[in-house]
Amino acid sequence: MSAKSETPLEVPLDMLVLQEMQLLLAEKRTALSTLRTGIAIFAFPLSVLSVLIATSKSYELREVTHWLIPLLLMNLGLVVLAVYLIQHALRRLRHYNLLIEAYKHQHARLGKLLS
Secondary structure (H helix, E strand, O other), X not given: OOHHHOOOOHXXXXXXXXXXXXXXXXXXXXXXXXXXXXXXXXXXXXXXXXXXXXXXXXXXXXXOHHHHHHHHHHHXXXXXXXXXXXXXXXXXXXXXXXXXXXXXXXXXXXXXXXX
């Protein structure tokens, strides 16, 4: 069947499906960006703790405890935030991948484009 023999109702349906797929792919990019942000936030406390451990011979623990405890609590908060962002992004990525696969199976032309 050629493209000219399609009914006028099929063409807008194809455009709607392509627009929905573009929306899903944009949402997937947003989830990937959230994942990148979570990984970057997770790396910051690790680098701060590495610096503290590397310079631990330069200070007495008892003298800097009033600075160290709030810093460690802030690092713990950042780690919790990073884990949340990473888990949330992975769940969203899994969800969008399932939706994209469903669309690919429902629409043969779309499956050819995205295979």
